[in-house]
Amino acid sequence: MRWVGRSLLSVVPVVVGVVLCVFFLLRIVPGDPAAMILGERATTASIEALRHRLGLDLPLAQQLSDWLVGVFTRGDVGTSLVTSQPVLGLVGSRAGLTALLVLLSVVFTVLIVVPLALLAATHKDGVLDHLVRIVPTVGMAMPAFWVGLILILLFGVQLRWLPVGGVGTGPGEPLRSLVLPALTVALGMAPPLVRALREQLVEVLDADFVVTLRAARLPSWRVQAHVLRNAAVPTVSLLGLNIAYLIGGTLVVEKVFALNGLGALLFSSISSRDFPVVQGIALVLALAVVGVSLLTDGLVALLDPRVRTA
């Protein structure tokens, strides 16, 4: 229990750091939101009036403290400068799709990583092993959006198995629309994980307890289950470390497949200088990253009792 409290406490500075970074970064971006909202024919006076109404003429420190007070006392993340909708609602309406995409990507990642790593480790230094070890080298060099296009070409255009963009309606359609995007993200995530898990598996396969299990005539799939549990810890931690990268990659992949998730909202909000929305997205993403790394920490503790007592 103390372990859980300590982990929760350690994320506070991280979230605060991310939020401060975004706040100040957005303020140094040239381009005045008031001028953007009013359009090209606005007068200086009307721009000034709108700046005043939106609170953009206040000192930076006061804008920051107002925003923080709003967040912590009322759970109010702000209102969009462009559409006047509450940020939380805007972000919430888009976050579901992105969250589903991330979840599906993680599932695909595991489905790709575990069999490949097992195959390579059990055939150490064989042809299969060498093949699997080449995969990460090529995988790391492929830009995610390009992989997305190739998958569209292969499964959408040539084979016509899956939809190529947008989110379909009807039973099961939304999920079907997310298969190719999730596969794209998973292919980007898998390479370093395959490498890490293979190395761990090779090490664990040599351990004494594996020899004992084999000598006890345990079926080989059960031996592999024990080996996987022991080898999984560093890979799960690595997955947690890469989660920010994963979420960032999702934003770009959303663009390739014309998905209306957080990524689309982020790109449009940055280009219209809609500060509160970008801030809200950054806050939600930071919380998500931190939440997932806490989850992976928990998973590591579950897999490895030594972590709990340390």
Place this chain on the structure above:
Amino acid sequence: MSTTTAAVRPSVRWLRRARRTPALVAGTAILVVVGVVAVLAPVIAPYDPASQDLGNGLAPPSAAHWFGTDQLGRDILSRVMAAAATDLRIAVLAALVPLVVGVTIGLVSGYVGGWGDWLIGRVVDTFVAFPFYVLVITVVFAAGAGERGIYLAYALVGWITYARVIRARTRTLCREGWVQAARGGGLSHGRVLFGHLLPNVAPLAVVLLMTEILLIMVAVVTLGYLGLGVQPPTPDWGTMISDGQLFLTTRWWVPTLPGLAVVLTGVGLSLTGDGLADVWRLR
């Protein structure tokens, strides 16, 4: 046998080991080819990458145009070659500042320890939790789309990886006796840091540099695809792919071939990094 190897200079021994590392040989071979093509692009490219031939747009690959032509009738092969020069130059230049800053911060914070080290640790944690593209995209907006934004974004965030890895390595090295011995022998902090610790972490930094150049290249191409990177008419793999995406269903080679150029270059960088790690026995 042992007497002859003992007499051989370390650099020669290093080269011998390097020659027997297939990953390094293959990686450097690819990089040399890509590099030569990039540098000589203006001389060896079959066409001017900017010259349009609107009557011959989206032509399939042929003897005259090996990679076909794009929507404006420009030769895709010539553009892929010219883009190699653009994208590699940006990736290499953008990797330099983070390398120097990151290695210095990692070395000093790992060596000094204490509250400065604690602070660096927290900063690194924050950046790790930060969705990277959100940051880069924001910075690129701040500095304006194009090369300048990319350099600034990487100067701001690129040092993190080096700082994290070099700091951990330095801390391990500091626990080894010879660092204390060097200090006890009267060497100054500066001399221990840059005369003795730096050469020890340098191979690790070079291996990281290869991965970073690869990641920056992919990011530059991605930003180009999003319309935030290299601006037209300068040829860039990312904008070529995003322009070609419109014709994916009927002219698949238009977006596919520039992407293959990215993959080939990336494989070269990644094999070189892996090979160097093997030769220096970093794994």
